Amino acid sequence: MRSPGFALCYPCQEHQTESRGVLADVVVPISYSRRTGQHHHHLRSYKSTPASAQAKWNLLALLLLFLREHIDCLSRRLGGPPTHAVAVPSTRGKAGPHALQELIQDRLGLPWLDAVPDPRYGPEVRHFQRDWFAVRIPDRVGPVRPLVLDDTWTTGSRAQSLAHALKTAGASSVAIVVLGRHVKPEHEASRPLLKAIEEPMFDLSVCSVER
Ligand SMILES: [Zn+2]
Secondary structure (H helix, E strand, O other): OEOOOOOOOOOOHHHHHHHOOOOOOEEEEEEEEEOOOHHHHHHHHOOOOOOOHHHHHHHHHHHHHHHHHHHHHHHHHHOOOOOEEEEOOOOOOOOOOOHHHHHHOOOOOOOEOOEEEOOOOOOOOOOOOOOOEEEOOOOOOOOOOEEEEEEEEOOOHHHHHHHHHHHHOOOOOOEEEEEEEEEOOOOHHHHHHHHHOOOOEOOOOOOHHHO
């Protein structure tokens, strides 16, 4: 696992154009996740069948420590503390709550929102879709600032499509926090990035918002 440096393709031009600028206000990956690396392995095995208890504890600890350290950074960008949490539905479309929601739902002290994916968009879809998710925001006095949680960011299309759906449904601001920003070592464009993150060890005390 390596320190945040963050070439994230954010804001992505395709997402900007397709969403007409209605996207998350802030995207915060906690760490890079090099394919075949330890973090990558945890991000897969915490939701495999059977799930790895060790991977679950590792990811839960990482997420809780990160949120404790950086909730103020997120709140500044949101215009106030998060009011709700929501997990990006997984590509496999398993029934029941997302593995990430199951992992952390009792610990955040926030009400959870449901995001229902449109079945027309299968796991092969890699592009932003304005109508990918249906979300309902309960009637509420005051602004709604959802915290979107996802395990892995590859293109960001799913998470940003959900951020778009949340804003269209009435959210005033949206923050996305991702456990791992996926990096393919064999991808030519990833080489300079992998070189840059070779040395510095992971440091949880600084997040990408502060850089
Ligand atoms: Zn921070």
